Amino acid sequence: MMAAEIATDLAEPEVDDGDDDLAHYARNDELDAARKQGRAVKALCGTLFHPHADPSRLPVCVVCRELAAAWSR
Numbered sequence: 001m002m003a004a005e006i007a008t009d010l011a012e013p014e015v016d017d018g019d020d021d022l023a024h025y026a027r028n029d030e031l032d033a034a035r036k037q038g039r040a041v042k043a044l045c046g047t048l049f050h051p052h053a054d055p056s057r058l059p060v061c062v063v064c065r066e067l068a069a070a071w072s073r
């Protein structure tokens, strides 16, 4: 388990509306729906975030990356 990394991630000062500073992973259909409706989408890590126009410029959420890697096995 990646408890240490998760704890580190949660310690980041990103709680108040700062979620958009990380590129989270979410299901593509949910991302599309969220973009169209201008709503937040729930990431794999459980964070609610607004889809970013260019997520490739953002640092990837460590928790989401671990979860996505686990899924792809």
Ligand SMILES: [Zn+2]
Pocket: 023, 024, 025, 043, 044, 045, 046, 047, 061, 062, 063, 064
């Ligand atoms: Zn995430």
